[in-house]
Amino acid sequence: MIGNFPYLVVGILFVMGFIGLVFERNLMKIAIAMSVVEAATNLFIITLGYRSGGSIPVWTMAGGGSSRMVLPTPQALTLTAIVIGLATTALMLSFVMMIYRHYGSLDVRDVRRLRG
């Protein structure tokens, strides 16, 4: 049971981010919610690769260290996902900035020239 605790936390984080995306009205807060979703996803993958008591997954010629390691693939995946997340967040924030310049507001109710 206690072993599943991290998954519970990650799940709650994901749902919190999702709720923020759907219900927040401020574009900045929407961007934050998106980052929360990204962080939850990354944490989820890292958690999947964790083995209790495992060491870093590096083999050296010198030997030593524990033979029990955490899984390396999820870490490689997460690293890629973090970089992509960074790019998306940066682009999203610059969109928010430019939308503010055009509309003079960050409220989604004001940013709706496109409809129908």
Added chain:
Amino acid sequence: MNWQDHLPALLLAVPLFGAFLAPLTTLGGKGLRNAWFIFVSSVFTLIAFLLWVRVGATGPAIYVMGGQGWNLALPSGLSIPVRILMEVDAFSAFMVLLSAVAALAGAIFSVNYMERFSGVEKFVALYFLMVTGMFGMEITGDFFNFFVFLEISSVASFGLVAFWRDRGEALEAAFKYMLVSTLGAMMVLVAVAFLYSRYNVVNMAALGKVIEWGMVEKTALVLFLTALAMKCGAVPMHMWMPDAYAEAPAGVTCALIAVSQASLYGLFRVCFTIYGSFMGSPMIPWVIIVLGVLSMFIGVSMAVIQKEVGRLIAYHSVSQVGYMLLGFGVGLLALGDARAMADYGFTALKGGVFHIVNYTMYKGLLFLAAGALYYATGSRNLNEMGGLARQLPKTMVLFMIAAAAIAGLPPFNGFVSKLLIYESSFAVHPILAVFAMVTSVLTLASFVKIFQTAFLGPELKKFKDVREVPGSMLAGMTVLACAILVLSLFPTWSLNHLVEPAAKALVDQASYIGAVFAAAATGGGL
């Protein structure tokens, strides 16, 4: 070693190289940059064509990135492929070919279309990045790379949708598209993680081989389905589509259509290749069919009432995606049952596959024609247009070809694929065929509306000085018009050589999986 073995890698390398060199070519002036834009687009189209020919002749092509050998799919001592694999079967090759043609047409069109604006070298770079991502999604044999390429094409297309950032609407559309797209990508990643947690592989063929039917797999399937249906613009998450398609520069929209088809490709790859053996229960196929019917109907009924040319055509995209979902859903329904497959399932799949290529060609042409109207008149509003047939005769002819094709008038290609879908969905339930036909009638109605308001009627004084659009725009549209005409005039040839191998590859789960493991056996001799 045959250089053609490296076609899958070249397909990604050429547009990527083109993207990073594009800002440099602008040092040589406008001419060099435009030449680079066209040259790289032509090269990747040629590569796509060669790849399609090769896959048609020799079966699925495997390519390993970063291994000791390009075909060493399984390192010695391991029973699962852990390499970065590209796998191109007939369906992938088909998708790559049609995406390349759409991207080429968009590129040729953009040369003159974008010349009034500054920063076009960035436009070119983003355009090629988007194309790289799109090709990557279509040829990768690995789920994590699928996610990476999905994000490459998405991030590049956010930038392109917002390219006219002096318009608030473009930014608003890009932001909306970005939220839907990023959330979708995250859901794909979570689904990949679920499958990885269970099987320790992210390779598609290896997953398809070992997968079982349990709670984790069901969750992953639902996540994939939701995310990719969102990305390809099915109802109820279609609202980003009209905004993004209408606000992006026309050449980009033409390529964006191909990008959304790449998401559709991902959806079918997941359903057919990975989960193919569990589709005995009708639940998932019916979900896809219902999504398809809803998209068809809601999309077209929203389209009829639009006043802006771009938005009207974009709402039709929603309804056309519905046709494909309907065709593939019916095919999926018949997947477990050999008799139903022979009876109507394969016809439905052929209809769906044929509709993908038809849709990409005529919808691309329609958006380019809408872009040409905007370029010539400076207006997007149908109520302000009229009598343009006098000033834009060539654009009118090209628009007419596309409109006839999308409305499904015989002998155009839209008629053939729609007929295949009607026939097969009728066998499942008549009401599906009724919905499809009503949608087709409404489609015709709305294109008659555009044609009549924009091109016919008395000459308007303010459009007296409007001149025919420049050569490159006409050339871009002509590429797609030629493709439509070939598909229309030789339907038997296109069905036998283009569509049927792709549909067969989709059904044949074993050959996709077998190709990787066979490559492991032959590649081991290095």
